[in-house]
Amino acid sequence: MKEKNKKIEYETGITSEVYTIKSNMRILDILNIIIQKKSLAIFKWVKKLEKEHEIKINDVKIVGGYLTGLGIAKMLNNKYNVTVIDIYPHIEKLIDNYEINALPEDIENGEKEKHNPNKENNKINFSQDLSLLNGSDLIIDTTGLGGISPEQSSKITTKAFLIEDPVAEDNDILIKNKNNINERLININSENKAILKTKGLNTKTSGTMTFTIDVLSKSIAECIKKEGVLYSVAEMTFFEEIIFKKKNLKMFFEIINSEALTVSTIKFFNVDEVINSYLSKINSSIQIK
Template sequence: MMNVDTGITSEVLTIKSEIRLIDIFNEIISKKSEAVFEYIESLNVDGNTKIVVVGTYFTGLGIVKRLSEKYENILLIDIYPHLEELLYTDLGGDLKNKIKFSSDIDQMCSGDIVIDTTGFGGITPEQSSRLNVDAFIIEDPVAEDNDELLKNKNNIHERLNEVDCSNKAVIKTRGIDTKTSGTMTLTIGVLTNLLNRFLEKEGVLYCACEMGFFEEVIFKQKDVDKFIELTDTNAFKVSTIKPFDLDDLIREEIDKINSEMIL
């Protein structure tokens, strides 16, 4: 049912999306996680295989959540200890008793399968060279190759080349003309694109999205609870004289995003 309220006068209405910011995060994370899950399934690994995921924010979090539905020996590593709290939120799905967490980056060498989601400035090629694994998966932080500086900064192929294993794959996510494939970047891309689409509709006065610079909340304030609270809100509010379904358009925009494994 459409969420409609009166505006400043009875002639103008305020419509709100039922979809929250955290729902958009989860939808994007799910696309990446499902692609990784299907790839690991294709490897036919046994129940004793240890899977190590490096990087929690936010791809790594979604991957361990999806993998924990089938696999038991999973370690999530992040240099920021407080990010362990994300495992116990709506984003993590309360993984307290399913996932081990460590801030010791050297622990990545203990995995049979290592998944690197650290992007720009993350694991170095030298660190990658120490891996002796059955499979190595890395997330490409670049989305559409539309920024030359970011493209030149990207060193994932150097990291891939340093790992001596037969199963290598890249997580590639794109579709809405963003510069990077980060979940936060893609979310802002969805919001920005939709603000423009909403404004083009007949009868719309103005619109707003409930987005802030959340990296400061997570990494500077280190307040995971505050982040979850801030994102548990309607993604959009629109002032209009002719109501329309915001959620349908949000889903259309999210559906444009595609995550695949490039071998």
């Protein structure tokens, strides 16, 4: 049975001297906060294109549905006609069933409600056909390492093109050398090109799941350092295997809806504050090319 102490939910451990405290935040919440940071940067850039460059954006194609792609699609779908393109057909079900909140409150001009992605009957289009990219108003490439090739990029024409940089901090020479987004940017036929850059935790890559796992790992380590803590654990597994090898979306959703962090301790503290201290360090920005 869960009891309450200073708004912290807890259970007793094997004995009444040790407590088990859990975060209110789920893994899903961590994923969504990171996605919101990326989506807000993109949204502001698109609004700037429309306002300052008088570029009309209606048709948005997002390449790659896991996990940044589906999150951005959900965020932008109520404003634009969004299609996610992914080579894996079961990603459509992942997109349809993934829960995400509306864009953060700090969208300028009070437009939050107009861009609520949870509006009924607002299904995101899905396709496996890369040929649909040509002629789009805006293409957002989230495929990272090993995604769309420079050769494929050379055959695409679009009003605006944004690519997510899979490298976060340039701290791994092999990953840096594998990154080919600059070639893709050069080859794409567009007058408006930009890069989505996300960093802040000294991770090697900038994927939403990479940041989520790093937030959990750092939070575990910080909790263990606290006086009175016996140990700390998080719901971490190899999510890509669950989605792309086992194709078990039910298992994926069950895991990400569980509490993010559990701590065995003799002293109470706010676990969510630990998690948020690392989430606050992550920042996304747009680099114009």
